[in-house]
Amino acid sequence: MAKILTKTVAAPALEAREEPLVVYSRRRILWLRTRKALTERYFWLGLCGVVAFFVGWDLAYRFELPRMEKLESPLSTFREFTLPPRGAFTYNPALESKWGYGIWGKAWYTDIGMSVWRISQAFLWSLLGIPLGLLMGWKRAIRDFVFAPFELMRPIPPISWVPLAIVMFPTQEAPIVFLCTIASFFAVTLNTLLGVDSIDPVYFRAARCLGSSEWQIFRHVIVPGAMPFIFTGMLIGLGVAWFSLVGGEIIAGTWGLGYRTMDAYMNVATPQLLIAMFTIGFIGMLMGVGLRMLQRRVLAWKSKTGEAI
């Protein structure tokens, strides 16, 4: 009884009117996002697009349209990709893959591993283009000094570097990484330079006005200002690195997805060729998505304001 009597009733304080803070767990946010995506039109349209692509391919193959009859049907490619090789579990020809190049075979994983390893090395090397591009944009003298030889080298297609790369690098790996780096490096550097050029001069003026030194302008204006273009450069760089990876592997490799396409062609193993190609496409896409996620995080000032990036 006494307890009830002495119980104090909190007056409706000012803080009580504040909205309660709702905190969602990561998992819940993920679920909410997924649920939302499932109700969006773009998701279903995208899905329809993918389905239409495979159906079209299948029909073209079935009706033996010119050129398409040489291909393999998507269904048999898929079987080849997912079924175990002969003798792994059964000896039923209906349930086994012919070439053993797919999720059950070691070769597929080794190829992916090699190619991704090479791409990663090349990509990291080509990131040296970012400081170079920033320096070129920052100091006129550096740009004038570097730009001419740079422009001379840039139009040379990466593939034409192949012989030189093989001569220069005696090992088997280095020429391929070198080729990918060369291709990606120019894209990264030039886009970075473009990014610096795209910064509104008023920001330089404002920074000077507020008393920044040249170095502070570099750090606080040039680097963040060029960042959107740096990301564009990295995305393009990643793409062209894949181009030359396949080129390089075809010529100098013994493993890797590019090498596999060539190998499959030699053996007239069309499903294997298709699997390797789609794998390249898929991994390229994943890397692009990863880079875009990083971009969204780094360029929060852009994505938060609803600007497309």
Add this chain to the structure above:
Amino acid sequence: MTDLPGFLATVEIFKDLGRETLERIAGICEEKRFAKGAIVYRTGEVPDSLYILTRGAVSHPSLIEARGSTDGLVRTPGELFGIAAVVEEMKRRVFTVECLEETVACAVNGARLREILKMDPSTGYIVMQRFAGLMAKVEGFVPARGGGLSIRHAGKIYDPEGVHVVAVEDCSFDVAPGGLCVVVGPSGCGKTTLLNTIAGFDTLTAGEIYLDGRLIAAPGRDLKPGPDRIVVFQHGALFPWKTVLDNITFGPVVQRKMSRKEAETEARTLMVKVGIAGIESQYPGEISSGMRRRVEIVRALINDPMILLLDEPFRALDALTKSVMHEYLLELYDLSHKTVFFITHDLEEAIFLADLVVVMTTRPGRVKKLIAVDLPRPRTYRLLSSKRFLELKQETIEGVHEEALKAFEAGERELA
């Protein structure tokens, strides 16, 4: 006291306030008695209450000492002392107050008074402005800390590929320390060129410009921009990649004047004072254009510049936001004592803001007319319909219209 609201109505600064507001104020009044010789508060103390004298007399001894006059005496009932409590950003008392005889005064809590005034939509803000203006006057006994601008025969000729374009020619005028100078003229009359040379972005080809007697622009001299004269740009130049707080603290941090922490504290205080608190962690792209302008002005003021250069800062704003921004700028001006150099082609804006309106001719840009604006401060929008304002406007229009016509015809010729 029996009729406290009635007494408050006789207080000069509260005139025009409604009965309801006066009653609310009366509700927070607290009568205080002080003995002869008692010190009500001292210089540097944190201000909490405003005092309204009801009986007796007080003085500001240090003020009387400094000025050798009796200006600092408060002896008429209804006179105020301790205004600092009402003005939002005042963190210390300016002058000590001592009672000359036994004194009775109404103490009104400054923060609560502010709240009550804010609740009165029609006249509350005018009273707030009166307080700010009064404070500025009191602080004005401590004169503006320099920032006098002298422009002497300034000239600028652009000469790209041998084509002489005379942007500014033989321009001379002075802006007093703490003065608000507005330059008006048709587009292309060299207003912005002049501002750029003062800021140090551009060099002069003739003449020189001094800031407090220090040469800041002259032909053939590579004089750098600096934080003593800060520009607020036409389209705004907040770094979109920095949050509002990082933008504001940018100046003091890169100049190594304050540590980041100090700068942040200072920035937050300034933001509270100008009513933009709560957007610290947002990016400039997320806030309204009026807000962005305020943030930019705060970013300039935190550097404590000698002179503030504003290049048509409100051009892109809609009429309503613009009028709010004018009053906001004037409020800051009344309190900060910075010299302001303002460019516009809006005549009403020019007269409303300025102490000195400089009318410039069209190309080549020369000073056509200097108009001293003698309208009282603090200024409110009521001034816009006053007789003196209209006279000044007429005078300015006559000067500018002719030039605008010339500029227009020149444009027609160029097109033909």
